[in-house]
């Protein structure tokens with residue numbers, strides 16, 4: 001009898017365990033369900049927020065007029081530059097080091113001799129002024145931009161398009177692509193708006209901490225609104241890609257399409273797994289043959305090369321003001337710092353050429369004009385700070401966790417710093433209309449291959465707009 005009682009208690013005990021199990025399962029399933037519901041309701045936008053970046057306290061009202069702006073120079077400015085160029089001290093490069101230790105200073109002397117004796121800044125300023133420049137105050141900062149309308153024509157649809165540059169570039173990167181975009185493409189032509197990121201070139205630098213890509217995005221949205229555009233397309237690479245992505249996340253209704261040349265996925269476990277499997281069974285993880293060609297050998301192309309090439313990023317993301325002192329005070333130091341990127345980011349193999357291959361893709365005049373935009377505005381340090389502001393808060397950034405739902409066009413150039421297959425891009429860009437393996441070109445496609453880039457933007461916009 002006693003045994004029976006024991007058994008009963010055991011069974012009863014089991015029942016309790018069963019019940020507890022049931023409850024915990026219900027809680028777990030409920031949790032998973034809630035997670036899925038939460039996931040499917042994942043924010044599709046990021047808050048627009050607000051900011052003010054001028055000196056001191058925010059005034060009660062601010063001038064919101066748009067003012068025309070003309071780039072100017074003077075004999076003193078050029079005399080000062082020449083004096084500094086003449087005072088430069090060079091360190092001879094190591095034998096056969098080419099561009100592997102950084103800018104070859106023997107070749108640098110040739111660049112500087114061109115700068116000092118042939119390059120004509122006054123002529124370049126006139127060329128810069130060929131497009132109409134403007135400035136307008138937003139969030140306490142004078143924001144510079146150019147705005148180029150297409151020649152008027154009957155039966156032509158004019159599509160507004162903003163182009164955003166990155167570091168160490170400028171609005172000047174787009175000078176060769178602008179005429180290609182404002183020209184008529186079977187009834188479509190772009191009206192191009194091309195701003196300078198605050199702290200870069202002719203846009204005023206923030207005076208307060210915290211100015212990141214989200215803040216820049218909000219300012220550029222305000223700019224488009226002020227210009228009277230309620231719907232427009234965006235294009236960007238480098239920081240321009242981060243900024244335009246943020247713009248699409250803030251006001252998806254205004255952004256008809258987003259076209260990027262550099263894009264970052266949201267890293268997840270599936271991605272790491274696909275990296276391991278993809279080399280052997282690419283079809284299983286959605287890689288194309290071209291993806292495989294561009295990704296592998298992964299360690300050499302991505303991990304090792306990243307370590308070799310991103311020292312600048314670490315400095316700028318930690319102590320920009322210290323290194324900024326040097327490059328902002330020596331035009332030759334500034335040129336070496338900027339132009340080294342125009343060598344290796346065009347093609348990593350150029351590191352093995354004694355002249356960095358710089359003149360294969362660009363003219364010295366074009367390269368030096370981009371340097372002069374930083375030099376004459378004294379903006380290198382403030383441009384470098386953008387790294388610290390963006391990398392300072394990597395874990396908590398909402399924009400990193402939020403998808404992008406506007407129609408997106410991705411142009412994957414073969415010499416871009418890192419290749420991201422479409423399946424990876426889809427982890428963040430949820431509405432990819434076009435993904436193009438570009439036949440040639442690197443990190444500065446508008447500067448290197450304006451025609452290829454223009455063609456890709458045109459086909460993307462026609463696809464999205466059904467024109």
Ligand SMILES: *[C@@H]1O[C@H](CO)[C@@H](O)[C@H](O)[C@H]1NC(C)=O
Nearest residue numbers: 093096097098104106107354
């Ligand atoms: C540096 O460039 C010059 C001119 O292009 C070249 O003659 C020289 O061999 C190069 N030096 C190194 C160390 O690569």
